[in-house]
Amino acid sequence: MSRTPDARMRDNQTKRIQERISNVEKHFGKMCQTLAAYGRNSARVRDKADLLVRELGQYSDTETPSLKNALKHFASHLAKIQDYRQAQVERLEVKVIEPLKGYNAVVRRKREDVKTTQSARTRESKQMDQLERTRQKNPSDRQVISQAESDLQRATMDATRTTRQLEETMEEFEKQKMRDLKKILSDFVTVEMSFHAKALELYTLAYHSIHSVEEEEDLKVFRSSLHPPDYLTPANSLEGTASTPFQQQRASGRQASREEEEEDEDESEEEEDEDSEEES
Amino acid sequence: MSRTPDARMRDNQTKRIQERISNVEKHFGKMCQTLAAYGRNSARVRDKADLLVRELGQYSDTETPSLKNALKHFASHLAKIQDYRQAQVERLEVKVIEPLKGYNAVVRRKREDVKTTQSARTRESKQMDQLERTRQKNPSDRQVISQAESDLQRATMDATRTTRQLEETMEEFEKQKMRDLKKILSDFVTVEMSFHAKALELYTLAYHSIHSVEEEEDLKVFRSSLHPPDYLTPANSLEGTASTPFQQQRASGRQASREEEEEDEDESEEEEDEDSEEES
Numbered sequence: 001m002s003r004t005p006d007a008r009m010r011d012n013q014t015k016r017i018q019e020r021i022s023n024v025e026k027h028f029g030k031m032c033q034t035l036a037a038y039g040r041n042s043a044r045v046r047d048k049a050d051l052l053v054r055e056l057g058q059y060s061d062t063e064t065p066s067l068k069n070a071l072k073h074f075a076s077h078l079a080k081i082q083d084y085r086q087a088q089v090e091r092l093e094v095k096v097i098e099p100l101k102g103y104n105a106v107v108r109r110k111r112e113d114v115k116t117t118q119s120a121r122t123r124e125s126k127q128m129d130q131l132e133r134t135r136q137k138n139p140s141d142r143q144v145i146s147q148a149e150s151d152l153q154r155a156t157m158d159a160t161r162t163t164r165q166l167e168e169t170m171e172e173f174e175k176q177k178m179r180d181l182k183k184i185l186s187d188f189v190t191v192e193m194s195f196h197a198k199a200l201e202l203y204t205l206a207y208h209s210i211h212s213v214e215e216e217e218d219l220k221v222f223r224s225s226l227h228p229p230d231y232l233t234p235a236n237s238l239e240g241t242a243s244t245p246f247q248q249q250r251a252s253g254r255q256a257s258r259e260e261e262e263e264d265e266d267e268s269e270e271e272e273d274e275d276s277e278e279e280s
Numbered sequence: 281m282s283r284t285p286d287a288r289m290r291d292n293q294t295k296r297i298q299e300r301i302s303n304v305e306k307h308f309g310k311m312c313q314t315l316a317a318y319g320r321n322s323a324r325v326r327d328k329a330d331l332l333v334r335e336l337g338q339y340s341d342t343e344t345p346s347l348k349n350a351l352k353h354f355a356s357h358l359a360k361i362q363d364y365r366q367a368q369v370e371r372l373e374v375k376v377i378e379p380l381k382g383y384n385a386v387v388r389r390k391r392e393d394v395k396t397t398q399s400a401r402t403r404e405s406k407q408m409d410q411l412e413r414t415r416q417k418n419p420s421d422r423q424v425i426s427q428a429e430s431d432l433q434r435a436t437m438d439a440t441r442t443t444r445q446l447e448e449t450m451e452e453f454e455k456q457k458m459r460d461l462k463k464i465l466s467d468f469v470t471v472e473m474s475f476h477a478k479a480l481e482l483y484t485l486a487y488h489s490i491h492s493v494e495e496e497e498d499l500k501v502f503r504s505s506l507h508p509p510d511y512l513t514p515a516n517s518l519e520g521t522a523s524t525p526f527q528q529q530r531a532s533g534r535q536a537s538r539e540e541e542e543e544d545e546d547e548s549e550e551e552e553d554e555d556s557e558e559e560s
Contacts, residue, residue, distance in 0.1 A: 013506055027339035034335055038328040045325060048318040055314055059307035067458055074465060167506055174502045178347055178495050185354060185490045193483045196476040203473045210465045215458050222454045226293055226447050 004128075010121060010163055017170050018114055024177060025107045032100035035188070039092045046085040053079045064218035073209035077202045084202075088195040095187040099180065106173070113169050120162040124155040284408075290401060290443055297450055298394060304457060305387040312380035315468070319372045326365040333359045344498035353489035357482045364482075368475040375467040379460065386453070393449050400442040404435040 053075045060071035131148040138144050333355045340351035411428040418424050 016505065023339075023342050027335065027342070030335045031332060031339070034328055034332045038325060038332065041321060041324045041328055044321045045318060048314055048321055052311060052314045052318065055307065055310045059303075059311070062303050062307070064454075067461070071461075170506070171499060171503060174344075175495060175499060178493055178498065181347070182490055182493055186487060189483045189487045189490070193480055193487075196479045196483070199476045200473055200480070203469045203476070207466060207469045207473075210462055210469070213458055213462055215455060218458065219451060219455060223447075223451060225296065226450070 007121065007125065010159075013163075014114060014118060014166075017166065018111075020170070020174075021107055021110045021114070024103060028100050028103045032097060032103075035092065035100065036097050039089050039097065042085060042092075043089050046082045046089070049078060049082045049085070053082070064221045066212070066214040066218050070209050070211075070213045073212070074206050077206035077209060081199050081202045084195050084198040088191055091191040091194075092188070095191060096184055099184050103180075106176075110169070110173055113166055117159075117162040117166040120155075120159040124152070124159040127152040127155040287401065287405065290439075293443075294394060294398060294401075294446075297446065298391075300450070300454075301387055301390045301394070304383065308380050308383045312377055312383075315372065315380065316377050319369050319377065322365060322372075323369050326362045326369070329358060329362045329365070333362070344501045346492070346494040346498050350489050350491075350493045353492070354486050357486035357489060361479050361482045364475050364478040368471055371471040371474075372468070375471060376464055379464050383460075386456075390449070390453055393446055397439075397442040397446040400435070400439040404432070404439040407432040407435040 056071050056075040056078070060068045060075070063071065127148070131145075131152050134141075134144055134148040336351050336355040336358070340348045340355070343351065407428070411425070411432050414421075414424055414428040
């Protein structure tokens with residue numbers, strides 16, 4: 001097919017347009033995948049922190065009262081942080097990853113637009129060839145030549161029109177792309193900032209929790225656990241003191257029923273087995 | 281071996297002490313492992329973000345000037361955040377994980393202390409048996425009995441002394457444990473907060489970067505890339521415009537050498553291949 005200088009210029013323009021479209025497809029695709037991986041890894045951090053929360057809870061159950069209390073409060077703040085991390089991961093999916101995925105459809109539509117324009121130009125080219133052949137075959141047949149010229153003119157107008165439409169549609173694509181990218185990256189930032197701000201708040205509370213431990217009070221409790229009195233009261237005992245130091249006295253009948261009651265209260269809690277956590 | 285009521289009481293106390301030691305070993309061990317996993321997963325988040333930084337850089341090289349600029353600045357703030365994430369991971373190791381690991385040695389020493397005390401009590405028990413046997417064998421030999429009683433007395437004093445030492449050492453252990461736990465968890469919080477605070481600062485800058493895009497300026501550049509003028513100047517061209525729409529004109533000699541110069545300047549940059557990033 002022959003090509004006028006104009007046609008070649010338009011072909012080059014189309015080539016550049018196709019490159020722009022492929023470029024967006026490639027880079028938005030990469031960023032989308034990477035952000036998805038970023039989200040998945042953030043979820044894993046959340047999982048490990050949740051595990052820590054559980055472990056702190058289990059450990060705190062074995063501890064003296066004020067340490068137990070401090071650890072439980074600490075763990076609860078840490079748990080809330082993970083709730084916000086969960087929200088971060090979900091919002092990332094909705095506001096950042098999904099919109100980027102949406103560019104697959106946009107790219108597809110732009111390629112169809114390019115195709116439409118290329119078809120129109122191909123028809124123009126064919127008409128041009130047709131006119132040439134007609135001129136060579138029937139150089140004196142003015143009517144046939146006139147018809148071919150007229151067909152070419154229509155095809156050229158169509159090609160010109162679709163070319164202009166493509167330029168407009170591509171300008172719209174570029175504008176929309178800039179706005180979408182601005183929004184997507186902005187939203188990424190605000191999702192992140194929202195999480196970081198909440199984390200700061202809750203970590204501040206966690207800090208205060210862990211500093212609320214009353215060492216002296218707990219040491220008293222510990223000391224008395226090493227020296228159980230005649231009456232083993234719940235307030236003075238720690239978890240795990242399943243057997244009292246008073247077995248011999250029971251055999252002699254002293255305070256037998258009272259001690260048996262208190263032994264039941266002191267029975268150590270079963271510590272739940274952790275699901276084995278394989279290292280990711 | 282026979283056991284006095286006192287001896288049985290001390291045995292129970294020792295049992296509780298051993299339980300406390302094992303409890304710390306178990307729970308500190310679990311928390312240490314979980315925090316190590318938390319650190320590793322945080323490092324993976326950093327890696328994904330670093331990958332995003334690179335991809336933004338590569339994509340920005342293909343874009344119109346103000347979008348390119350905005351993306352590069354955005355990426356540089358994101359990169360700094362990952363530097364702080366790296367610091368977070370390193371400090372977690374030093375201030376939280378290592379101290380928890382250190383409890384292995386503490387636990388070992390406490391178990392040795394318990395052993396020492398148990399050995400002393402075993403010796404006391406043996407002396408008691410010895411005395412009993414001596415009394416049965418030589419009931420009238422006051423001298424031998426007196427010797428045995430004296431040996432028992434020494435062993436009892438020794439057992440009493442080591443028991444007291446064990447109680448003191450365990451109280452010190454409990455006190456130190458509370459302080460260490462307070463410090464470890466505090467440091468965990470401050471390491472985290474330090475990172476979150478920096479992230480907030482840098483994300484604020486990133487937000488401003490992405491909002492600095494000048495859409496209209498960039499659209500002008502884009503439009504002129506679709507309609508290259510007679511002179512293809514670098515300012516008006518985009519990456520990837522390796523061939524100009526002016527091939528035909530060159531053949532006719534117009535502005536040939538000038539265009540060839542500018543074509544070299546516009547040669548598209550090679551985009552580096554990304555190391556294939558397998559999904560962790």
